[in-house]
Amino acid sequence: MIDKGAVLPLFYLPPAAYFTQFNTFKPDVYIEREEHFPKQTYRNRANVYSPDGVLSLVVPVIKGSKNHTKVKDVRISYDFNWQRLHWMSLQACYRRSAYFEYYEDYFTPFYEGKFEYLFDYNQQLLELILKLLKIKTELRFTESFEPAYAAPVADFRESIHPKKPAVAISKTYYQVFEERHGFLPDLSIVDLLFNQGPQALQYL
Template sequence: MLEVQSIADSAPSKRVAILQSNYIPWKGYFDLIAMVDEFITYDDMQYTRRDWRNRNKIKTPQGSQWLSIPIKTKGHYFQSIKETEIDGEGWAKQHWRALELNYKRAPYFQWLADELAPYYLSRTWTHLSELNIALIRLICNLLTIKTPLRLSGEFLLDGEKTARLVSICRQTGATHYLSGPSALNYIQPHLFEAHNIVLEWFDYSGYPEYPQLWGPFDHHLSILDLLFNCGPEASRYIQKGITAHA
């Protein structure tokens, strides 16, 4: 049985999270970043198709819509996320047009557009990871998240899966590792215990609703939906997370 407690109840010396970069991630991704002392983007992992690495959802009058970045995958079956190349340039203007069409009535459209549009209209991106990380850094700034962001390539990647995570944690001096719930399928808690690193699980449930366009509320959208609708107040709707010790 897991003993659930608020992050605020503990006083670790250093908490770290490690995740792959995603394209314009949902609010939970940024909530996790805000809850740690250091966040590592794990783009040395293998790129996975039909995943969040190159796509995310926005809201339209007809319901949610995918924005997907075309990727060069032919003959690159085992490429890492950081090696993954974007296929073409036309997608950027298409994505921006979709954002403009569906959020131009949102209260903070212009506030966000001034910051975001240049990433789509004034820059050319060749690699997915470079784009993802640039947008994640921009959004962290807009949400006033001060957590230092680092790349997995800065570390010696030793071992496989859980062993690699433990290795990165040890190199950062982490005493606590905060994991998303999807890792429950593969993570090996005893490897963290062997190095006196406390393994904690992040709980994404219980986010409050915010003013949102187009019909019934939907939590599972890109963070851009929250930013377009709430602007500088967006951080109020990203709750302080809950953890459970493994």
């Protein structure tokens, strides 16, 4: 039973605010592994800054991976080449950023090799991003599903959500296309990483 710290879902290229909470509560952060897969969340989508504004990158999942499938059992669909689409989108969005070329070789394998399960894919991406941010901690996972957690446990499973007001990080930073659309808060951590590089952790 979890009696302190925070419970976070496992997202695809999570928003920057996710890592603010992760850094605040570590080492007592638990990744939710036993929940049923909810639709239209960051669990299989990430928002990045494109020339036209916010662009959502969605990892397609095999039909049947709906509300009654445990998140750890959801399989990725390869009916179309979404990996190529995502990687071309990331290049189009961030090729002009200060640190994209510095980090791109770390991310390339995630858009070339195939992963069967969304949870495994997201977990390996999370481990990479924590390493690049220099947030040192071991990942812990929930052992059972709890509908709610009592204080002092902080439950972020529903609060960090594309359809809820953005939980913005405290400071703005330079974004490649901000002269077109201004500063866009709460984008994927890759927006902060590609624009700020080793300074990214200071913004969290």
